[in-house]
Amino acid sequence: MGTWPNSPCLEKNCSFCCRKTEMPLSPSDVLRLATTTGQHPNQFSKEESGIRILLNNPVTEACVFLDTVSDDSKAPGLCSIYENRPIGCRTYPLILNADDEAFLDTLCPHREDFPDAPPALLMMLKRLDSELQSQS
């Protein structure tokens, strides 16, 4: 599966996008996470309008898979399922606008430190988008 080359996330110690997450999951994300963690999908996600989205930990208000001790949006944290993380987590901060054009989300505080998006990442994002649209 593709990912960003040289993303600034670790270097900047950033976990901003893993907090108060509403990351949608494809059916293959749900299956992979359930298989690799041994958890029921309801332990890490909930369904909204036909799509499953990641759950947040009520204490840290961060994704249930984020290893962190703080609810501060600028606190460090590491993804505990990094190798198996959802497709949307791999492609972020690349997102699509209403015309299906890709751009870097302005909410990402380090978006200017990302390299040009590899074509494989854009393909993954568009495939995820069409999978989610067919579910909702």
Ligand code: SF4
């Ligand atoms: S994608 Fe952006 S917001 Fe998310 S961890 Fe990386 S730098 Fe932070």
Ligand code: SF4
């Ligand atoms: S699965 Fe990992 S990368 Fe995705 S939001 Fe959760 S902690 Fe962050």
